[in-house]
Amino acid sequence: xxxxxxxxxxxxxxxxxxxGRFAPGDAVRVRRGAAPGHMRTPWYLRGHVGRIERICGxxxxxxxxxxxxDGLPPRALYRVRFNMAELWGDAAExxxxxxxxxxxxxxxxxxxxx
Amino acid sequence: MxxxxxxxxxxxxxxxxxxxxxxxxxxxxxxWQRMEIAVRELLVEKGIATAAEINAQIERMDARxxxxxxxxxxxxxxxxxxxxxxxxxxTAAIEEMGIxxxxxxxxxxxxxxxxxxxxxxxxxxxxxxxxxxLPPDWYKTRAYRARMVREPRAVLxxxxxxxxxxxEVRVHDSTADxxxxxxxxxxxxxxxxxxxxxxxxxxxxxxIGVALPRPA
Numbered sequence: 518x519x520x521x522x523x524x525x526x527x528x529x530x531x532x533x534x535x536x537g538r539f540a541p542g543d544a545v546r547v548r549r550g551a552a553p554g555h556m557r558t559p560w561y562l563r564g565h566v567g568r569i570e571r572i573c574g575x576x577x578x579x580x581x582x583x584x585x586x587d588g589l590p591p592r593a594l595y596r597v598r599f600n601m602a603e604l605w606g607d608a609a610e611x612x613x614x615x616x617x618x619x620x621x622x623x624x625x626x627x628x629x630x631x
Numbered sequence: 632m633x634x635x636x637x638x639x640x641x642x643x644x645x646x647x648x649x650x651x652x653x654x655x656x657x658x659x660x661x662x663w664q665r666m667e668i669a670v671r672e673l674l675v676e677k678g679i680a681t682a683a684e685i686n687a688q689i690e691r692m693d694a695r696x697x698x699x700x701x702x703x704x705x706x707x708x709x710x711x712x713x714x715x716x717x718x719x720x721x722t723a724a725i726e727e728m729g730i731x732x733x734x735x736x737x738x739x740x741x742x743x744x745x746x747x748x749x750x751x752x753x754x755x756x757x758x759x760x761x762x763x764x765l766p767p768d769w770y771k772t773r774a775y776r777a778r779m780v781r782e783p784r785a786v787l788x789x790x791x792x793x794x795x796x797x798x799e800v801r802v803h804d805s806t807a808d809x810x811x812x813x814x815x816x817x818x819x820x821x822x823x824x825x826x827x828x829x830x831x832x833x834x835x836x837x838x839i840g841v842a843l844p845r846p847a
Binding site: 576594615620 | 754780782
């Protein structure tokens with residue numbers, strides 16, 4: 518397991534947020550869930566460990582919005598950074614290149630790795 | 632190239648300038664084209680929108696182009712405090728320039744001497760349309776979307792962009808509410824250039840991250 522080092526941005530989130538459960542720099546694992554319905558958590562990231570890059574703000578849950586519900590209360594949305602080595606193992610083009618993706622809080626759990 | 636025919640052959644089925652006629656573009660409508668027409672006509676018939684309003688909205692969408700984004704990049708190169716505001720809150724910064732965000736939540740990611748950024752949406756085709764206009768067709772292909780997160784250096788090389796190995800490639804997968812624009816590095820030799828001239832170096836592709844600004 519490899520987690521990127523990062524320097525969180527030095528400005529506050531531009532969109533309203535209650536603050537969320539995770540802070541920039543925290544190591545998190547993407548849940549392996551596979552519920553039926555509309556989801557915006559790509560398969561290739563599920564189960565992998567990355568680091569919170571920033572909190573974007575709180576936004577309505579797209580899994581609810583897709584079915585014309587209001588998606589409320591809003592959920593914390595983060596940008597999470599992953600190492601290519603974590604995602605693709607030996608097949609990674611360059612292990613320390615990274616992917617940043619937006620993930621809602623209910624898809625993330627704390628990772629124990631430092 | 633101008634046409635420069637020395638002799639004119641008038642074959643059967645050829646135009647007077649000697650080219651084959653193209654078949655008329657009158658194939659049957661697809662399922663989705665029929666649905667679009669039906670929904671549009673219903674909206675007008677039921678008084679929900681007028682034909683003029685629909686046309687105005689199409690014109691509004693067509694008027695958006697990468698030139699808007701290039702203007703933003705040129706200002707960021709030329710105005711350090713604007714650059715800071717743009718990176719901290721992209722939406723507020725473009726609004727300040729008179730660009731209507733229309734719901735766009737813009738994150739600007741900056742190329743440096745250590746990091747090269749590139750944008751993809753693996754789930755669909757999320758793109759900062761309000762700022763850059765419609766996305767190019769390749770941006771929506773499965774090949775670009777699948778490969779950019781897995782082998783970005785190979786894909787960038789196919790775009791003609793060979794990056795040195797010590798530059799970190801940072802791919803941004805636009806999976807939710809944010810939309811992304813890359814702020815490229817200002818080319819050398821452009822000191823003192825007016826913003827309009829700087830903007831001329833900034834292509835759509837370098838704001839997606841698959842190209843660099845034209846050299847000065």
